[in-house]
Amino acid sequence: MIVDAHSHVFPRIHGQNGAGPTRGTGYGRALIGGGEIQITPPMGDGLAFSPEQLLANLDWGGVEKAVLLQGPLYGECNQYALEALRRYSDRLSGAAYFDPWLADSRQTFESTLASPGFCAVKMECSVPSGLCGIHPEAQLGAPELDWLWQELERRSLVLVLDLGGIGSRSYQTEAVRSIAVRQPGLTVVIAHLGQPRPEAELEPNLWRLWEEQVDLGLLSNVWFDCASLIAFVQDEGYPFPSAERYLRLAIERIGAHKVMWGTDQPGTLLHATYNQYVLLAKSHTAFLSPGEQAQVLGETALQIYG
Numbered sequence: 001m002i003v004d005a006h007s008h009v010f011p012r013i014h015g016q017n018g019a020g021p022t023r024g025t026g027y028g029r030a031l032i033g034g035g036e037i038q039i040t041p042p043m044g045d046g047l048a049f050s051p052e053q054l055l056a057n058l059d060w061g062g063v064e065k066a067v068l069l070q071g072p073l074y075g076e077c078n079q080y081a082l083e084a085l086r087r088y089s090d091r092l093s094g095a096a097y098f099d100p101w102l103a104d105s106r107q108t109f110e111s112t113l114a115s116p117g118f119c120a121v122k123m124e125c126s127v128p129s130g131l132c133g134i135h136p137e138a139q140l141g142a143p144e145l146d147w148l149w150q151e152l153e154r155r156s157l158v159l160v161l162d163l164g165g166i167g168s169r170s171y172q173t174e175a176v177r178s179i180a181v182r183q184p185g186l187t188v189v190i191a192h193l194g195q196p197r198p199e200a201e202l203e204p205n206l207w208r209l210w211e212e213q214v215d216l217g218l219l220s221n222v223w224f225d226c227a228s229l230i231a232f233v234q235d236e237g238y239p240f241p242s243a244e245r246y247l248r249l250a251i252e253r254i255g256a257h258k259v260m261w262g263t264d265q266p267g268t269l270l271h272a273t274y275n276q277y278v279l280l281a282k283s284h285t286a287f288l289s290p291g292e293q294a295q296v297l298g299e300t301a302l303q304i305y306g
Contacts, residue, residue, distance in 0.1 A: 018134055120189075167206050257295050
């Protein structure tokens with residue numbers, strides 16, 4: 001079974017990042033911080049990605065299930081995602097969007113999770129498109145967030161973190177280590193395999209930061225998804241050999257059982273079709289044993305996200 005452990009659905013682009021509001025203008029384009037850019041393929045005159053569009057991609061690629069995640073760039077759409085999870089419960093699981101740095105965050109947390117359906121909470125902390133851009137002083141290790149990690153552990157909810165680019169102020173590896181150690185029953189998933197990039201690989205100090213973050217996977221309760229690797233090496237062109245190399249390097253450090261395949265669709269469909277992503281998933285993991293490959297492509301995601 002193949003599971004896409006990192007996908008998105010949204011009814012429109014109506015979010016925010018550090019540069020200001022984000023608004024869809026149509027045909028895959030959006031206004032972000034006063035400039036208009038292409039953020040998805042031109043799939044229609046609106047800028048939405050419905051559960052039905054996602055499922056059509058899964059069917060095309062021979063993928064059985066997917067995990068829905070959210071972030072500030074697309075905009076909070078908890079109710080929209082929840083309805084998708086209920087309508088397609090046999091194929092989708094997903095995370096609630098949550099911003100713990102809002103003044104009413106505790107009440108928002110309770111109301112968001114009052115209705116059953118979410119198995120996780122996603123916090124996209126990256127500076128360009130996430131919460132650390134909106135809240136420049138945000139620190140995951142701040143004592144005022146201790147209640148959140150305890151509550152996630154108590155409710156058996158997965159914590160999904162996008163920690164942004166290597167060396168950025170959102171790349172808070174030691175804070176995550178402390179959280180994971182203090183809450184051993186809390187399952188933590190770090191997105192994008194810590195964001196390995198060619199430019200960071202050329203800088204020993206930055207590359208050491210990536211290795212330190214990947215080594216969080218040596219903890220019993222921390223996993224990674226490898227969504228967006230292709231986007232980080234898009235200049236190479238198909239079949240993106242460095243994406244496979246980064247995957248190998250991570251698996252050599254923490255094991256195949258700690259890594260889950262994902263695409264980050266629909267934004268990453270700018271770089272390859274969904275069917276190509278599936279073909280690359282299989283070829284990029286061909287160096288593994290059949291059992292290890294099955295873990296990366298789906299079995300671990302089934303274990304983590306149910």
